[in-house]
């Protein structure tokens with residue numbers, strides 16, 4: 001599987017009135033062709049900060065990001081602008097990113113209008129992308145965003161991203177605002193397009209249910225640090241990190257009151273003053289003295305699986 005986007009040592013520090021806020025610390029990630037990596041974590045764990053840093057919007061505070069082997073930090077502003085269409089992002093609220101006055105066909109053509117290519121016929125390109133997301137252009141091309149459901153609007157945003165012929169697709173909470181049936185449609189679509197168009201996809205979510213449905217691999221983020229990575233099915237079947245286990249236990253089940261798991265009892269600590277050692281230790285039922293003294297490093301806990309924990313649940 002070809003590595004398309006590779007991030008090493010990625011860190012993001014936000015300047016705040018209360019001092020530097022370490023939103024993301026020393027993250028390593030690889031996105032591969034035809035694969036979806038899910039990035040999962042609670043609100044405030046740094047998921048969106050990572051997505052923006054990968055796109056250099058703004059650049060990370062430290063670390064390297066390469067796209068097809070090119071270090072993005074070495075590019076001139078012009079070369080970076082030319083490469084940007086290769087990395088597309090789809091957001092939670094499609095209506096906020098679609099101009100309400102434009103027709104669907106014009107919205108989908110936007111990347112081509114920005115970077116005209118005489119070899120690509122506008123109408124053909126638009127029809128192809130709209131077909132790919134299940135919104136035939138003869139039925140939907142003349143509509144405005146206000147005449148679409150939330151799921152249809154998100155599919156238009158995806159069609160527009162496809163027009164740019166991306167290598168990388170980043171979906172940031174892209175189904176969180178949709179109802180369950182629209183969620184299923186968009187998740188199936190993202191899976192299929194990742195395969196058919198050879199995309200390297202990053203799917204950002206706080207919801208392990210949708211992560212299970214869409215991703216091949218999962219990276220679990222806790223207070224700005226990765227704590228576990230591996231194939232989604234294996235990680236969700238038998239998590240190695242107590243934080244992943246707590247997240248899984250917090251997934252609502254029929255008959256169990258929301259939040260009544262007892263496993264994530266407190267809010268996460270402030271990223272302005274993270275705990276010493278393991279950042280999960282103040283909420284971890286297994287924490288011992290070593291967890292406050294030493295920051296656990298990512299290490300292999302099973303073939304193809306890594307975790308940053310002194311007391312992993314996998315022996």
Ligand SMILES: Nc1ncnc2c1ncn2[C@@H]1O[C@H](COP(=O)(O)OP(=O)(O)OP(=O)(O)O)[C@@H](O)[C@H]1O
Pocket residue numbers: 014015016021023041042043044045046047048049050206271
């Ligand atoms: N521009 C900014 N300036 C200051 N702090 C920021 C900024 N953007 C994010 N943060 C802080 O960085 C941390 C990580 O935020 P981020 O939005 O990346 O997390 P997230 O996991 O995407 O959360 P959510 O799911 O709520 O969007 C949070 O503590 C947040 O308050």
